Amino acid sequence: MDVKGGAVFGHSLQANRMARKREPPEAFSRCFKLRQTGTGLSSCCCAHTSLSMQDTKAKLARLWQLVSGLFQAPPGMGRISLALLYGGVCHAIFTAAVLAMITAMFFGMSQSLGSVPWPWALAANAFLVLQFPLAHSFLLTGSGRRILERLAPAPHGKTLATTTYAIIASCQLLALFALWTPSGIVWWRAEGGLFWLIVSAYAASWLVLMKASFDAGAEVQSGALGWMSLVQKIKPVFPDMPETGLFRIIRQPIYVAFALTLWTVPVWTPDQLALALSYTAYCLLAPRLKERRFSAIYGARFKVYQSRVPYVIPRFLSFSRYHSSSGRANSGKE
Template sequence: MSITLHHGPSNPTAASFATRLLTLCYGGLAYLIFLGTFLYAIGFVSQYVVPKDINTGAAPSLMKALLTNLVLMSIFAVQHSGMARQGFKRLFARFASSAIERSTYVLLASLSLILLFWQWQPMPSAVWHIDNPVLAGIATAGGAVGWLIVLYSTFLISHFELFGLTQVVSHFAGRMVEPMKFKTPGLYRMIRHPIYLGFIIAFWCTPTMTLGHLLFAAVTTAYIFVGIYLEERDLVTMFGDQYRRYREKVAMLVPGIF
């Protein structure tokens, strides 16, 4: 869930047309896979439409389900955080064009999530269930609001650059990607990490919380706080005192509180 943006190649015009076209197709395919994965994630967590959601399937033993699900979430966490670090980006640039670095990150994150959806083991014991239809509707609406916050926040900070399209389109056109500028539009004036807040709301707002859903929500929330620490360390390195002042003035997740 890193929101650190990435830059294009240092000399896009040096690549042949065929190479630039292949790069564009690769980035476009990675984005389409991400988009499908994101939409499936909404259905998976919220239990809408998709053939397999977080509670679908025959339940194995509790220990088997727990261990399998923790491994699946760990694979995603290691890939997601590891590839977002500056050291990996420098290593990647030694072997491939930096124009596809973000697209590769997005593609592998999507594939690790697809693996999680495919192999997730249900743990159907109910932790809570809201019987009141009004309260259940509020919980369901809250989850939908969380997903909307996630999507809206990505557009505030350049959705297409965040998911690699800007880089490959600029590379195809032979243009340099402009250096990233520090900006705090919209929700970013109130909290530093609205994308993460949206995910937390989406994961926890449900009228029926099963043990498996609770495990997913708890582990991903813990991972979000680890991600925030790592991401802010990188942002301080990139923007220095400008980001430090922003961090002092603006709450992390809850306006005026935390």
């Protein structure tokens, strides 16, 4: 679900030290001070907008550089063939997994290919629910990373680690949503105008998830970084610690967006409720482990970001308070 940050797959020690020394973006620091004083909300918003536009352009430029480099790859038929094979498998399974997720949850997990007889289906479904978060989190540990590096032919295991990780995660999600055994019980189906309202919310949740993944680094989230780097015979260049886009509102937008997809479905069944409860808990707890890694890698820089940006709930009330304070101050000056 989330493979944020190059640190997960082995930034060099020198890069990590440099990352620790970096200061928060100037626009963020200035905006944070303005918000603390309760003044200058307009300047704060302008700074955010300017920084977001610059960051989006930088991300697109980085993606274009990675993609365009494929057409200038140094010779090496074996290396290129291996990379293209991994890339094709990765993106095919990734696409299948996403489509399976969207479709299965749209029907409240009432339509799937699983056919395990009851009551054994309870154990089978429980296994499908647990296998993703357990393996997903383990592979981000030191031992897990070493295993990932061994799953690709030497000496390319380290370069292909992000692609291998994405393949495994996609296989896990595809298994969960395609092999689920439905209970056959449907509690509620949205109808009429309410159906379209909920479907719109469901679609919006997926769009937010896509935006959050882009902000975190689309090349890492999709698994493209590994195989594209191998084609070009370069070391993977990971995105910096995400602080802009949706990451300036909350620290865990990917997990929050995924949780939203769980609760905005037009069909409710016991299956969907079980999935929503278990994976919402995962979305709230798992990022704590990721933040420990970020704290160890980015040091004071992450601590400042952590103190400035809330975990999963946006500070909309804070924005309203600052806006009201600013409005009263401006009225007084007039």
